[in-house]
Amino acid sequence: MKLEEICSALNGTVVCGGDKAHREVTHAFASDLMSDVLTVTCNNLLLITGLANMQTIRTAEMSDIECILFVRNKSVTPEMKTLAEELGMTLITCPLTMFRASGELYRAGIKPLF
Helix, strand or coil, rough: EHHHHHHHHCEEEEECCCCHCCCCCCCCECCHHHHHHHCCCCEEEEECCCCHHHHHHHHHHHHHCEEEEEEECCCHHHHHHHHHHHHEEEEECCCCHHHHHHHHHHHHCCCCCC
């Protein structure tokens, strides 16, 4: 599923990395525990989280995750956006809960990591 399709399905907004809307995502992982995210190894992965801070961007970088979906209308700070742009990441926000966003993406064909 392409990032632009994810935005459409979740009423999401691309905060940065919109030039990578063609990027393909095959799997998703939902967590607010960054220690769990560090155990993840998967290509073309979307991280779904409600934890909006610099540590989330750094953790995604360490796990080679190129796209983060922030749920519950979490705000991306200018510092987070700048760092994500430097790292070539795409950041998306959406109004849905983590449970609802995960369910909608699963129904659309995104595979769970586990």
